[in-house]
Amino acid sequence: MIRRTALLAALLCVGGAAAYTVKPGDTLYAIAKAHGTTVEVLTRLNGLQGTALKVGQDLKLPGAGTASTPAPPRSAPLPPEQLAPTPTGARIAGVNITVPASLRMGEAFVLRLSGARAAQATVRFPSEVGEDVRRPNEVLRPSGAAGEYVVPGRVVLGKTTPVVYEVTLDGALVRGRIPVAGLDQPIQHLNLPARISGVLQDPARKAEDALVEQAYARRTPQAWSRPFAPALQGAVPTSSSFGQPRTYVAGGPVAYHFGTDYPARTGTPVRAVNDGTVVIAGRYPVRGGLVVIDHGAGVTSLYFHQSRVTVKVGQKVARGDQIGEVGSTGLSAGPHLHLEIRVRGEGTNPAGWMNRLWPR
Numbered sequence: 001m002i003r004r005t006a007l008l009a010a011l012l013c014v015g016g017a018a019a020y021t022v023k024p025g026d027t028l029y030a031i032a033k034a035h036g037t038t039v040e041v042l043t044r045l046n047g048l049q050g051t052a053l054k055v056g057q058d059l060k061l062p063g064a065g066t067a068s069t070p071a072p073p074r075s076a077p078l079p080p081e082q083l084a085p086t087p088t089g090a091r092i093a094g095v096n097i098t099v100p101a102s103l104r105m106g107e108a109f110v111l112r113l114s115g116a117r118a119a120q121a122t123v124r125f126p127s128e129v130g131e132d133v134r135r136p137n138e139v140l141r142p143s144g145a146a147g148e149y150v151v152p153g154r155v156v157l158g159k160t161t162p163v164v165y166e167v168t169l170d171g172a173l174v175r176g177r178i179p180v181a182g183l184d185q186p187i188q189h190l191n192l193p194a195r196i197s198g199v200l201q202d203p204a205r206k207a208e209d210a211l212v213e214q215a216y217a218r219r220t221p222q223a224w225s226r227p228f229a230p231a232l233q234g235a236v237p238t239s240s241s242f243g244q245p246r247t248y249v250a251g252g253p254v255a256y257h258f259g260t261d262y263p264a265r266t267g268t269p270v271r272a273v274n275d276g277t278v279v280i281a282g283r284y285p286v287r288g289g290l291v292v293i294d295h296g297a298g299v300t301s302l303y304f305h306q307s308r309v310t311v312k313v314g315q316k317v318a319r320g321d322q323i324g325e326v327g328s329t330g331l332s333a334g335p336h337l338h339l340e341i342r343v344r345g346e347g348t349n350p351a352g353w354m355n356r357l358w359p360r
């Protein structure tokens, strides 16, 4: 599940001092293994608080001096709210558990398990009980390989109470909590014209929603081994995007926007954000020209409003494969791609996945 060839190529040797610059998708375990050392040694050498890494972070390797080599060029720094805080963790039956120290509403995150028996652990999020989420508190088995495993979590939009996690191994149980902050977005009143909002009353909508629910309920093995990539080349999302609370008609109920909108010309190729299997491909009343890809591990990506869908149900796609073209079909007021990345059916911020193997 981890690209080890890239790890070796990125090894910097300057004046006998070896250092390594963290790339998207790297894990401490994989870096340690690729350089013939251990997580413990790297943790001590670099004064790390946990196993979470930041892309671009310089790590000292055993026998090395200070990692003073400038990092190779990389993408622009993330806005502050997307920077990973110091992770926190616990230990159970020889397995290390690492989680983010804090989360934001609508964020996907991972609980990392490292150690020889990590694959045997099960994870639950009991704080989901009573939340408006699909299959709350499901017993989850980790995805991964070679001593480092992850379980993806989700913070549903509208939630600001802490995430509680439980890890069980050999009859022992460890419980922890992660605080959650809100997004502070003002409600946007769209006041859609009747010809567009009328779509919400379309009787075929029920069948469309039921089909999408089936996709969310799938539990297949993790299908990807490379970081997630954008669905459109160079497209910039609109400012009112993921997590935006909205009313669609004057006085209507508030609904959260579970995706990110990328305005683009009709016909612009839409590409799979990662490897997976197409589970929905067709034209529907609300979502318009729709493709849903099951990436495994409970992760699905959805692409709405396309003018043309160029894949079929059951087809395997690779990251970057064209799946359709941008359009303005379904509940849409102009050409754009609406992209969703869901964890066990709940919308998570796509920005947290881009250029990463897993969100933080």
Ligand SMILES: [Zn+2]
Residues within 6 Å of the ligand: 257, 259, 260, 261, 337, 338, 339
């Ligand atoms: Zn949208």
